[in-house]
Amino acid sequence: MDGDHLKTLFVLGAMLLSMPLSAAQLDLQLGEHSRTWQTEELLKHPQVQNITIKNDVSYKKDMVYRAVPVAALLSGIKPEDHLQAVALDGFAAELAAAPLLNGEGARAWLAIEDPAHPWPPLSEGKHSAGPFYLVWTDPQAGNISPEQWPFEVASITRMAPVAERFPALLPDPALKKDDPVNLGFALFQKNCLACHRLNGAGDAQFGPDLNIPYSPTEYFGADFLKRYIRDPQSLRQWPQAKMPGFSAEVLPEGDLELLVGYLKHMAGRKIKP
Incomplete structure (x- = not known):
């Protein structure tokens, strides 16, 4: 390659690097x-x-x-x-x-x-x-x-609301609207559904399904599950980990209890995708 070609390539490269x-x-x-x-x-x-x-x-x-x-x-x-x-x-x-x-x-x-x-x-x-x-x-x-x-x-x-699009996420319909499980379902939608599916339902593509084949309430002790939600890296560490921790300011202790309660409830309502 002659000098003129090298000079041209250098100028083009510099232009590309400087482009916004x-x-x-x-x-x-x-x-x-x-x-x-x-x-x-x-x-x-x-x-x-x-x-x-x-x-x-x-x-x-x-x-x-x-x-x-x-x-x-x-x-x-x-x-x-x-x-x-x-x-x-x-x-x-x-x-x-x-x-x-x-x-x-x-x-x-x-x-x-x-x-x-x-x-x-x-x-x-x-x-x-x-x-x-x-x-x-x-x-x-x-x-x-x-x-x-x-x-x-x-x-x-x-x-359309999540409950209409993904009925497999719904708690027992016999529960009252203000039942703690339904309150936990609302918290699940807000905090978990962006990354996780449950019973195969949802649009998430990142985290594991939270009910199939097992709910985390079945393989985590309750205290360890809460600790994991608060600070995932304190229990599991790997380079590609993406799950953020949910502080008490974001997810108050009472809300964390409700969220875990929803997951426990859904462990008894498995629907294979």
């Missing part, structure tokens, strides 16, 4: 209010602003983002609606609409990664949390779970 990340798009599938947002459009949104997230769930440090209130993007969505945020890697976060529409207290924001100023990688060899990342200010005010912070978001879709 490409812009992305976010698909909002909200019925008659569906639309697709481009990165550039969101960065020019009339409500876009800089926000500071203290001890960001994914980066484990304070972060500053250009962000738009999620409520400003959910045209036509009502508090009783149910949404699913799907990430580029297939992670599917089940989200009640009501917290996303809050204008005070725990407030949801869509952080937008500017291709000209990319965010740092989540860890060595990994991507950033972009192009879009659902973050919260004052999350403690709403007991916001780590599973309610989906990153690499590609779409947000209005869906």
